[in-house]
Amino acid sequence: MDRRELASLLEQCGSLEHPAHSADYRLAACTVRLHCSAPELFQEIHDVLSPTFGGERAAELPAGGWRFAVMVSDAWDFERFAQAAEGETVIAQSTGYRTLRGKVLEDATVRYVANTESGNLIAVDNVRKLAAAIGRKPDSSLILDASATIRNILRSELERRGGFVLHSSSLRVKDKGVAIIGEKGAGKSTLLMEWLMNAGAACVGPDRTFFWKDRQGIRFSGWPSEIRLKAETVAEYPGLQAFVHQDPALWNGEKYEIPLQRLSSWHVPVAREVPLHVVIFKQYVPDMPDFQVEPLHRREDMIRELKSSLYTPEDPNYPNWIGVPNQSEEKAEDTLLHTPGLRFIKLTGGGSRERLLNLAQELVFDEAYEQRTYYP
Structure with a gap:
């Protein structure tokens, strides 16, 4: 997939808005608003995050908050993305932990990571504070990728504030x-x-x-x-x-x-x-x-x-x-x-x-x- 197609996918995620499939997760003064394209995805992710991050949605997203979308899309093509990426990238490696591998493309302020293990796409725009997890199926791997990324965004925002x-x-x-x-x-x-x-x-x-x-x-x-x-x-x-x-x-x-x-x-x-x-x-x-x-x-x-x-x-x-x-x-x-x-x-x-x-x-x-x- 070329960068234009990836940007289009991210824009689709950014336009997702369904109050019934949405919630705010907070850590101290840090907030991520989740939007899901399907109710079953929302419920599964909410069950993972809500015990520690709550899930009560405010009328407006607090200043500095992130928007995070989870979407199932036939337009996402892992193989085409892999061809465009420059080889396989070791995302994280540590003694005693499994090694995570993925294909990575960066375009201006956006980083696109295709998780080789799950086949899902994770896109993060640090300037607009917009992120997304996109897969072809509403399965457990998409729930795991979405939950982990939301957790990591909250962690990063907390650390930026001295946590x-x-x-x-x-x-x-x-x-x-x-x-x-x-x-x-x-x-x-x-x-x-x-x-x-x-x-x-x-x-x-x-x-x-x-x-x-x-x-x-x-x-x-x-x-x-x-x-x-x-x-x-x-x-x-x-x-x-x-x-x-x-x-x-x-x-x-x-x-x-x-x-x-x-x-x-x-x-x-x-x-x-x-x-x-x-x-x-x-x-x-x-x-x-x-x-x-x-x-x-x-x-x-x-x-x-x-x-x-x-x-x-x-x-x-x-x-x-x-x-x-x-x-x-x-x-x-x-x-x-x-x-x-x-x-x-x-x-x-x-x-x-x-x-x-x-x-x-x-x-x-x-x-x-x-x-x-x-x-x-």
Whole structure:
């Protein structure tokens, strides 16, 4: 397909307007308005995005907001596009992740990316703040491409305003916002599950969390994803085990994957835009029979713990693969470390689940710990 045909497709997407198949998704002050050419597409995408980004449409699109269209079109031709593109491009590649490949064309302010895996087209115009996902079928691949691109646009806009993403499990327990940070296998999901199952907490982000500064301090919201749990973890909770066994599709061969939109049927609430109060750096040490608690006050100690949790451009979920400008994540350190009253605690060891939850509750709510604040 030549650039004129591609531009025509994008214009068709830009003219889509159907209130019944439309919603606004927000992250802090960032907004993307979704328009779909078919109701079934809209509902599927909305189910993915709404737990973390809402979906209440305003009368007018806020200033600086994006328009995003999802359209099924016979005019889209992957093979013709591939012939016009200059060879195959590795869009994103990282150790431990799959490599995403695609065909890329750029025309003035627009970047056209044909996802080789799905065969769909993603078009992004950064000047007009117009983007689209176009496929020949209203299938799951189009829903995935559209949802991922909307998520990445919101992330890019948040970063442009000084926000950032951390590899963390996050929740709201009573009136406290808690972020649990740690490397893979550190026990983030274990602590999250204990809070969700036994302490009435609301889930915010199972694995990654958006953070940003406002007048009151730091707020955070989740990333549309799944809670991924090993079979032995699920077996610890009979109610959860009964829930996942009702749907064999939740098992991916290695772990159970529970989408955030399914949590309501599991009687677990999902919260968004929560004030941050406590950051727990979790480290699992199997040969330690109990847990060691270390409040962190020194800047160098906190920076060391944060380093392993910052997401970098090598992550294939990073928005630069679709041409959305990315922002430096170095602001994460300064934002977190220069927020008066925010507490940082390192929790190391390998005791029982009951002991873990009781200790975590004490760290968050005990008045003695509340007085241990950090002021740079």
